[in-house]
Amino acid sequence: MSDPQYVNREDEVQLAKLLRASGPWMQRHGTSLIYVAAAVLAASAVYVYVSRQPPATARESALLLAANTPEQYADAADNSVGTPIGNYARLREAEMILQNALSSLFTNRKVGTEELDKAEKTFKRLEDSRDLTNDIRLRLLVGLARIAESRCDGQEASVKTAVEAWDQVVTSFPSEKTFVELAETRKKKLDQQSTKDFYAWFQKQDPKPADETGLPQDGPGNVPPVPQFPTIDPLKNLSPTLTPGTPAEEPKAEEPKAEEPKAEEPKAEE
The missing domain is CATH 1.25.40 (Serine Threonine Protein Phosphatase 5, Tetratricopeptide repeat)
Structure with a gap:
């Protein structure tokens, strides 16, 4: 009986007997068993979905x-x-x-x-x-x-x-x-x-x-002087021909133009 084929044969026989014995029970309770399994799977799916959702942030x-x-x-x-x-x-x-x-x-x-x-x-x-x-x-x-x-x-x-x-x-x-x-x-x-x-x-x-000034008529506020900023060269944009210390030439006054003599109008003949 130690031959593997007899062992496998015996296992198959036992499985067949078990299935035949459970047949009537499955007929009576099979539908309920299916419902229970479906409910367990649904509950598991809901749990996984909820656990993966971010927390509610409506109040925040x-x-x-x-x-x-x-x-x-x-x-x-x-x-x-x-x-x-x-x-x-x-x-x-x-x-x-x-x-x-x-x-x-x-x-x-x-x-x-x-x-x-x-x-x-x-x-x-x-x-x-x-x-x-x-x-x-x-x-x-x-x-x-x-x-x-x-x-x-x-x-x-x-x-x-x-x-x-x-x-x-x-x-x-x-x-x-x-x-x-x-x-x-x-x-x-x-x-x-x-x-x-x-x-x-x-x-x-x-x-x-x-120290803040209340109204304009109160005078300037108590603000210390601001440090000296770089000075601006007033001659920077002048003509390069002018140099510091050289007075600019005054514009000459325009001479009045002599009036041109008016042409005499011809006299009408009498």
Whole structure:
């Protein structure tokens, strides 16, 4: 009985007996079994579909669309941390804080400096987020570069920091022509001595709300003088024949023209 053919034959016989024995049961419960199997497959399909769908974002989207202040954008970002909606809301929060900071630097230096620090922290917080799109990362780098330049005091160290920040924009997104041109322009400006002189002067100022002019009749505001800018050569566009110290020739007065004698009219014959 150890021959394999007998073993296989016995297995086939047992299988046939099992099928014959289960025939009546399948006739009674076959339909129910099919329904149960179909229900299990349907439930599995629904589970797989739901598990692969992104989470609902109706509430987060509503918060983002309704936001128009840094605080409201912060609320929208806090409710969608790590999502595209949350990242964009955080970017708008940082950009609005930065814009407020730059305006305050001219009217209230203390508040402007505090808002500048807050803007940098918000940008840095966004930088640590995951799954940032290229558009958001580009605007993030531009924002950090603007902060670096606004802190420039005309000294080599701060100028170098600002230039490196704009360089980061160029090297990270060389195909973004508009922003690359902006970065290159700012780098050239920062290299000019007149720009360094202005930033050195500007950082020494400490404007306060009380320094602002209320009405035109109140007179000029308490604003320190702006540093001297390069002078303009008034002789640059004059004729090359004229040199400094050489008086220009006065135009000659036109001589009156002699009146031509009028021809006598012929007299009529009597």
